[in-house]
Amino acid sequence: xxxxxSLGDKVVYYAPKDVRIESMESLPVLEAGDLLxxxxxxxxxxxxxxxxxxxxxxxxxxxxMGHEFVGEIVDGNAAPGAPRKGSRVVMATTIGCGECAYxxxxxxxxxxxxxAIGFHYPxxxxxxxxxxxxxxRLGHLAEVGDLDARLAAIAEPLSCVVNGLSRMPREEMKQxxxxxxxxxxxxxxxxxxxxxxxxxxxxxxxxxxxELAKSMGFSDTIAPDELDAKYAELSGGDGFDLxxxxxxxxxxxxxxxxxxxxxxxxSFFASxxxxxxxxxxxxxxxxxxxxxxxxxxxxxxAHIKEAARLLRAHAPSYxxxxxxxxPFKDFRAAMDEIAGGTAVKVVLRP
Numbered sequence: 001x002x003x004x005x006s007l008g009d010k011v012v013y014y015a016p017k018d019v020r021i022e023s024m025e026s027l028p029v030l031e032a033g034d035l036l037x038x039x040x041x042x043x044x045x046x047x048x049x050x051x052x053x054x055x056x057x058x059x060x061x062x063x064x065m066g067h068e069f070v071g072e073i074v075d076g077n078a079a080p081g082a083p084r085k086g087s088r089v090v091m092a093t094t095i096g097c098g099e100c101a102y103x104x105x106x107x108x109x110x111x112x113x114x115x116a117i118g119f120h121y122p123x124x125x126x127x128x129x130x131x132x133x134x135x136x137r138l139g140h141l142a143e144v145g146d147l148d149a150r151l152a153a154i155a156e157p158l159s160c161v162v163n164g165l166s167r168m169p170r171e172e173m174k175q176x177x178x179x180x181x182x183x184x185x186x187x188x189x190x191x192x193x194x195x196x197x198x199x200x201x202x203x204x205x206x207x208x209x210x211e212l213a214k215s216m217g218f219s220d221t222i223a224p225d226e227l228d229a230k231y232a233e234l235s236g237g238d239g240f241d242l243x244x245x246x247x248x249x250x251x252x253x254x255x256x257x258x259x260x261x262x263x264x265x266x267s268f269f270a271s272x273x274x275x276x277x278x279x280x281x282x283x284x285x286x287x288x289x290x291x292x293x294x295x296x297x298x299x300x301x302a303h304i305k306e307a308a309r310l311l312r313a314h315a316p317s318y319x320x321x322x323x324x325x326x327p328f329k330d331f332r333a334a335m336d337e338i339a340g341g342t343a344v345k346v347v348l349r350p
Contacts, residue, residue, distance in 0.1 A: 008350050009328040010126035011065045016055040019065065021329050024127050027075075033133025035076035035141075037089065040149040041325075042124040043068035044334055044346045045157060046182065046248070046270070052335055054273055058119045066348075067093035067117040069124025070144060070152035079137045089141040090155035091131065092304035093117040098138050108138065109163065109298035116298075125328055127350045139301040142308040150322045150347050151311050154187070156299070158318075159307035160269075161187045164296035165195060166303075168242060168265040176200045177231070177240040177259050180247030181209040181221070183345040184269060186321045188244045189218055194314055201234050203227055207341055208323075216320055224252070231259050239264060246270050254279040257286050257293060266293045321345045 006023040013019050030036055045068050051059060070090050073083055083089050094116045096108030103111050117123050121132060131141065144152045161184065165173070176192045178185045181204035189200045202213045202221040213221040220234055231239070239261035245253050248270040257266050271277070286293060299307075311318055324346040326334050337343040 008127035011328050011331045011348070012062050013051060013059055013065050014061045016051075016053060019052055019331060021331060027128055028122065028130035030076050030130060031133060033077065033079060033136055035073050035078060035082075035131040035136055037069070037071040037129050037131055038074045039069050039071040039124050039127055039129055039350055040088070041070055041153040041347050041349050042066040043153040043157070043322075044338065044348065046184065048118075049335070049338060050248075050273065056119075057274070058116070060120070063118065064122035064124075064126050065118055066123035066125030067091075068153050068156040069117075069129060070149050070155070071124070071129065074128075076131075076136075079133070082136050082139070083141050083143050087143050088145065088147075088152070090144055090152055090304060090308060091117065091135065091142070092140045092159055092299050092301050093156055094298040095132065095135045095138070095140060098134065103138075106300060106302065108300050114298075125331070125348060140304070142301075142305045144308050145312065147308075147312050147315065150325060151315055151318060152308075153347050154183070154318065154322065154345060155304060155307045155311055157184060158187050158191070158310060159299035159303040160184070160296065161191050162303045162306045162310070163299045164188070164244070164267050164269055165191060167267065167294050167296065168292070170195055172241050172265075174198045175235050175240045175242075177235070177243045178202050179243065179245045179252055179256060180204060180249070180270065181213055182246060183321060185244075185246040186213070186344060187318075188246060188269070189213070190216075190314075190317050190321075191310065192242070194310065194317065199234070201231075201240070209341070209344060212320060212323075212344060227259070235259075235261070238262070241265065242267065244269055248272055250276060250279055254281050257281065257289070257291055260289065260291050262289045262291075264289070264291055266291055268293065268295045271297075322347055325349060
């Protein structure tokens with residue numbers, strides 16, 4: 001414990017722009033079947049950024065933020081087959097009811113009664129986080145062994161990428177276009193390449209992210225104003241097998257089907273803020289191109305386990321995107337780095 005009995009700092013959401021660094025004075029109270037995880041790191045995600053800037057109706061303040069965490073199980077009685085005390089774990093943090101048709105079919109991320117860490121339960125930007133018994137019982141934890149905490153902390157967003165990329169036949173995923181090179185754009189580009197994509201074209205504005213993408217071997221990284229003139233040539237003349245939109249920008253999302261080949265796939269990975277979510281899309285492009293346009297939201301226990309496997313097997317490929325590590329108390333400084341475009345993925349430490 002720190003001075004005065006404090007366990008350390010936690011990051012607590014109250015309202016847009018009102019996020020406070022408070023002291024965790026006591027351990028979470030465990031109920032039967034819960035597990036207690038001592039947090040090693042928790043990454044900042046796009047949802048945290050949107051919540052900080054514009055609020056989030058799903059959050060019931062005051063609420064400890066963060067769901068991209070990794071840590072060691074230090075207390076609690078696990079369900080049969082679940083990770084045991086001493087295991088280092090990450091988590092699929094959207095928890096379904098376990099009983100509805102979606103949950104029974106393996107799509108717990110679609111559960112209408114789903115709850116989430118950092119929204120319904122206190123999150124991982126704290127020295128300790130409680131994993132609810134339901135999540136333990138339903139297999140939401142994945143072990144990461146000795147994987148570096150800075151990488152393990154991105155398992156949850158990677159699990160969402162695994163979900164999205166699983167929505168199309170892998171053998172058709174040869175040419176991929178990624179619109180927006182934030183953390184999820186990088187995770188899509190890296191994972192698509194690992195999964196066998198022959199060409200991955202990335203689109204973002206000139207700056208730190210474009211430079212990083214090129215340094216990681218994504219030489220076909222272009223600016224948004226170059227895309228219309230270059231996409232046909234870059235895709236071999238017929239458009240891309242998969243277009244992934246990770247940019248939360250309405251006009252970009254609306255135009256994205258134009259860059260897919262006939263019979264291709266378009267993933268609407270990024271959501272838009274409430275009040276700005278309506279798009280004007282050219283339906284003829286979708287109709288005559290026989291496109292498959294789909295959304296991707298959250299992940300399941302199967303996806304988090306695959307994400308953990310990918311990170312352990314390909315750590316050097318993913319490592320460069322974690323550009324900043326800061327303590328919890330510097331949450332606002334981290335948000336400034338993100339807003340200034342100098343960071344890709346920021347990991348916070350207790």
